[in-house]
Amino acid sequence: MKSILAGTAPLLLLALPVAVAAQQAKPEDTEQWSPAVPVVTPGRSDTASPPSDAIVLFDGKSLDQWANVKDGAPAGWTVADGIATVKKEAGNIQTRRSFGSYQLHLEYRIPANVTGKGQARGNSGLFLASTGPGDTGYELQIMDSYHNDTYVNGQAGAIYKQFPPLANPARKPGEWQSIDVVWTKPTFAADGSVKTPAYLTAYFNGVLVQDHVALRGETLYIGKPSYKPYDKAPIKLQAHGDPSPPISYRNIWVRDLDRSAS
Template sequence: MKRYFIIAVLVLAGSPFFAVQAQDKPGDTEFYTPIPPVVTPGIMNSNAPSDAIILFNGKDLNEWVSVKDNGPAKWTVKKGVLTVDKSTGNIETKRKFTNYQLHIEWQIPSNITGEGQLRGNSGLFLASTGIGDLGYELQILDSYNNKTYTNGQAGSIYKQTTPLVNANRKPGEWQSYDVIWTAPVFNEDGSLKTAARVTVLFNGVLVQNNFELKGPTQYIGKASYAKAHGACPIKLQAHGDKSEPISFRNIWIREL
């Protein structure tokens, strides 16, 4: 009887069901090495090209809606700056996109508190799939002398890959992401034809070089292309931590 029991355990251990059940903690998909080297970024250039769609003009949120109810976005706009209002939840663009070039600038408050993932946490969802709260997340976080798992620091594709380098500026200084996004393509039967890819410059420094994503972001468990989708909005996250809210400015996009 003992021999049959051992065989049964081995069979179960090799099954997909057993693998999913065993991987049930956020820490299972967190990397701590290698640690990206630190580099000092150059001067920012935020002028939008002539063919860009201006997603935030410094005056209003006409291009955005609340994810909660699809009503008007309720984050704070003041003096050309958009600041997260955590009480109203995430916001996303009214328009949907496939392939694009995106520029966005963000600022961690100079008086930021907390540590690790509780220090200015937000996220730029490069495509918000509308399937639950899934999307493809480029992490936004204060990673200037702030230790956390490396595939969760600023410039990472959250829980999938670390940035090539740490190009963070100090809290209180404006930072920029320039993104080239290639959306995934699905076959008629819903299976994956080509995976999503992304290139990211963080403060003008390359941190993601045509990285192939494994699927939409998952907080627990491994990413996968479980469901097909088409064009998607771009989402900004109002993270649930209690640190001071971050701000954005100069958001524009060019469809490719």
């Protein structure tokens, strides 16, 4: 028996690096490419003005309701002609207030001269609850999905790396588009375990793309999503580092659904 074990030990050692390599996580592990999301032509609609009980997060004049994610300094994005344009070197921005469950409306525009392809084309993101200074939170993808192929759980309207949208109603670059969401925050037990998951309903250009979906946890670029306990958190907009011209936002407002905004 001793001689048999001695002879197999080198084989076990040789197999070990292979096993370790097989366990190495990669971004592609959580990319879903099929089935394809059906394309839908959205109807036309005017800008949705805020309801009387809404908190206006961007009225076209200033980003006073927002701050830089890294250091809390004033949001460094460009504001002109009633719109806010991502300034990539300024980084991500987040609301100065924190929210639990809420209804949110925003409008965005992919530049007509957008370049690149896949995830490197008009990429941004709506982080529904930004729980820390890093890229953590729960992301609804915003990017150019008009005749632009990428993994389906990474296209516009997807809960990033979790659930593809039910439809692709993206308008062509240069046109304004709308996102409307109802966010139901997760709840946690005293020990940090999940009592109820987060739920998301989302409309993209008036078309239902997420139907009261139970999220699997926070967004991760690499690896499986997981939850981290929180009660209220800011809402974040992403300044993605892709090389295409930056996208713009306008008319952003939120309605507090648990009356616990601070």
